[in-house]
Amino acid sequence: MENYRILIYGYGNPGRRDDGLGPALVNLVEKWIEIENISNISVDSNYQLNIEDAYTIHNFDLVIFADATVEDIENFMLSRVLPSSKTDFTMHSVHPAFVLDLCTQLYEKVPDVFLLHLKGYDFELKEGLTKRAEENLKEAFHYVREILVNPVKDIQINKVINTI
Amino acid sequence: MGQKITIEPVTRVEGHGKVTIHLDDENKVVQTRLHIVEFRGFERFIQGRPYWEAPVLVQRLCGICPVSHHLAAVKAMDVIVGVGPDQLSPTAEKMRRLMHYGQFFQSHSLHFFHLASPDLLFGIYADPTKRNVLEVAKEFKDLAVQGVMMRKFGQEIIEATAGKKIHGTGAIPGGINKHLTIEEQMKFLIGKDPMNIDQMISWAQDALELFKGYHKENKNLIDNFARFPSSHLSLVRKDGALDIYHGVIRAVDKDGNKILHDVDYQHYLDYIAEEVKSWSYMKFPFLRSIGKQDGWYRVGPLARLNTCDFIPTPLAQKEFELFKDYTNGKPNDMSMHMHWARLIETLHAAEMIKELLNDPDILEGERVRKGTKTIEGVGLIEAPRGTLFHHYRINKDDQIEMANLIVSTTNNNEPMNRAVEIVAKDHMNGHEVITEGMLNAVETAIRAYDPCLSCATHALGKMPLEISLYNSNEKLIDQKRSD
Numbered sequence: 295m296e297n298y299r300i301l302i303y304g305y306g307n308p309g310r311r312d313d314g315l316g317p318a319l320v321n322l323v324e325k326w327i328e329i330e331n332i333s334n335i336s337v338d339s340n341y342q343l344n345i346e347d348a349y350t351i352h353n354f355d356l357v358i359f360a361d362a363t364v365e366d367i368e369n370f371m372l373s374r375v376l377p378s379s380k381t382d383f384t385m386h387s388v389h390p391a392f393v394l395d396l397c398t399q400l401y402e403k404v405p406d407v408f409l410l411h412l413k414g415y416d417f418e419l420k421e422g423l424t425k426r427a428e429e430n431l432k433e434a435f436h437y438v439r440e441i442l443v444n445p446v447k448d449i450q451i452n453k454v455i456n457t458i
Numbered sequence: 459m460g461q462k463i464t465i466e467p468v469t470r471v472e473g474h475g476k477v478t479i480h481l482d483d484e485n486k487v488v489q490t491r492l493h494i495v496e497f498r499g500f501e502r503f504i505q506g507r508p509y510w511e512a513p514v515l516v517q518r519l520c521g522i523c524p525v526s527h528h529l530a531a532v533k534a535m536d537v538i539v540g541v542g543p544d545q546l547s548p549t550a551e552k553m554r555r556l557m558h559y560g561q562f563f564q565s566h567s568l569h570f571f572h573l574a575s576p577d578l579l580f581g582i583y584a585d586p587t588k589r590n591v592l593e594v595a596k597e598f599k600d601l602a603v604q605g606v607m608m609r610k611f612g613q614e615i616i617e618a619t620a621g622k623k624i625h626g627t628g629a630i631p632g633g634i635n636k637h638l639t640i641e642e643q644m645k646f647l648i649g650k651d652p653m654n655i656d657q658m659i660s661w662a663q664d665a666l667e668l669f670k671g672y673h674k675e676n677k678n679l680i681d682n683f684a685r686f687p688s689s690h691l692s693l694v695r696k697d698g699a700l701d702i703y704h705g706v707i708r709a710v711d712k713d714g715n716k717i718l719h720d721v722d723y724q725h726y727l728d729y730i731a732e733e734v735k736s737w738s739y740m741k742f743p744f745l746r747s748i749g750k751q752d753g754w755y756r757v758g759p760l761a762r763l764n765t766c767d768f769i770p771t772p773l774a775q776k777e778f779e780l781f782k783d784y785t786n787g788k789p790n791d792m793s794m795h796m797h798w799a800r801l802i803e804t805l806h807a808a809e810m811i812k813e814l815l816n817d818p819d820i821l822e823g824e825r826v827r828k829g830t831k832t833i834e835g836v837g838l839i840e841a842p843r844g845t846l847f848h849h850y851r852i853n854k855d856d857q858i859e860m861a862n863l864i865v866s867t868t869n870n871n872e873p874m875n876r877a878v879e880i881v882a883k884d885h886m887n888g889h890e891v892i893t894e895g896m897l898n899a900v901e902t903a904i905r906a907y908d909p910c911l912s913c914a915t916h917a918l919g920k921m922p923l924e925i926s927l928y929n930s931n932e933k934l935i936d937q938k939r940s941d
Contacts, residue, residue, distance in 0.1 A: 307624075308625065309515070309518025309625065310518060339624060340623050341522075341624060345571070345605060346613060349606050349607065349610055379590065379592040396595055396602075399595035399599070400595055400603055400606065419500060
């Protein structure tokens, strides 16, 4: 497993309450891999994804993006990301499917990419997650930790998505 | 019977905006408006917080240009702690500049490769499914790789100077809190290809050549698309040089006459005011001396090259001379030349990064200075999109009691409205249905200003494109939506 390179990449703005769920997950994973001395898992985080992340992910076999969501889900959900050229109406950030598509085009690498949707409730200007979001984060972290121990075998796909 | 057409929101522009175009009975454009929802809650939110928190807190405003807000806020707080811009240690100023030029380099590169290059390589009126960066990646792979790596290089400069990607703390009131390490310096100077500054300078030059080549073959489009005369405003260095970090405020009119004579931005309220209009949530800044009607101005790359006298780096200066020669030294009023100006600034930023990386002051030296505290301070900076104002006042308990921000996109509010009006009249007169070409023309005009409206929204990922058509009775007669 040491040669199986994994990236956990959380994005969002921690200054906007639950929008910081992605980076918060990364903090937990980072502490865990440090304690356990796990060398094949890397972490990264940013306010949002952008084109340079196509380069970032091309070196990994498995990438799990983590982002806050307001989707109608209970607490969290993991879904597979497939390459897609569809862009949002925004010029300063892109979605995981776009990053994967660009990675495929530019670097001819197709890592396994998943998106961890973390349910958030409050996105106002304030530091700190809401209590419910913190609970969701804890559960999601336990889930991610389990599948990271044996990613190829254990990843359970709740829903296949083509793009976000 | 008159009609109103609504385009909402504008695609590929951060945040939320909509365009309404009013037609008369003969389907001629009689009025256009760009409506932008400006986020104003931040100024209230920051009240009561300790002043030293501001440079970090303001980064909550925007995940797109946090460095600009970080530096504008810390410049204001420098004044409050009694360490004016000329009193910072050389190390502190140079590290901040390195952070800022890194931000410019990545932001301008993103705009060019992600937005402008599809338009330039495939044409403004090309099929939108083709006119995007993924198609650039397919047909011009090397160029797309360059865009990705230039953006990454700038981001890494920011991370090295700000301390981290999210909520950086590199700049603090009165100085900075870290030096660059020798390892970081060497990585950026002589890192493995392509991630070194010489490669970045070379690619910035290539991007300029790409623009100039397209311009040569499409002169009419590039010169006349959304063209209109205006005044221009920006910071300039005291000797008239382009300076995006610090200087005095200068404004010139459409003929190049100075209408704001290199004034100290601590007194910006003596010269600039903001008008509220009933139909827009975003204010309209204007020069007091000229008045509401004609006192509006453009900010951003085009404005900066119209106000400055020269660029203090050799390669960018050569390009600046070509740029100025094109209009015989007069201000350039061509909206699409914003791309040209942006690329010259990209080259300048790369040259400045190299100069700063070679400066020993970034590796060691005094980081923070202290002075005599005051209660009020203004920080001004040229963000990639234009002039950014931060103004704070504190109380006796060191808490912020007043904050006023004028962001770059607000400064460009009237110019963007003018650009939309011109394009709408050129493309929509006599039509009652929006074609893809018309829609894209309006968007291209707005995109040239690289507006960032993310302060208005949070990243919920739901920004559909909606086009609504109304008759003269404001009745919705058609609507198109793309999710």
